[in-house]
Amino acid sequence: TYASALRTIYRPVRRYEGVVRLVLAQDPTLDVxxxxxxxxxxxxxxxxxxxxxxxxxxxxxxxSLLKAPNVLSLAAWWGDGIFAGERVL
Structure with a gap:
């Protein structure tokens, strides 16, 4: 299932006009x-x-992003969007 999901290309039919919050982390297999x-x-x-x-x-x-102490930074950033009244995806 995981391999199939990786090969799937999804293109939305229309643009979403709300706020989308994207979290990016480093890939340890790549250089800077x-x-x-x-x-x-x-x-x-x-x-x-x-x-x-x-x-x-x-x-x-x-x-490691989802483990302490890193997850605390993520939770704070995500919470700021929720508590600011945004509809977060």
Whole structure:
């Protein structure tokens, strides 16, 4: 299922006009330039799908981002959007 999901290309039919919050973390298999390139492509792709994109560059990688102390930073950023009255996806 995971491999199938990775090969799936999804293109929304229309643009979402609400706020989308994107969390990006470092890929430990890439160098700094590679991470910047890949993250730039992700941001570019998401900008085409939404009216408002907020990007947060998290500490650590995909797995360590969800562990203390990194997750505390993520929770604070995410909570700021929720408590500000945004509809967060």
């Amino acid at each position: 330039a590679g991470n910047q390139r890949e993250q730039g492509l992700m941001v570019e792709g998401w900008r085409g799908c939404t009216g408002s994109l907020e990007v947060w560059y998290g500490p650590g990688n995909h797995f």
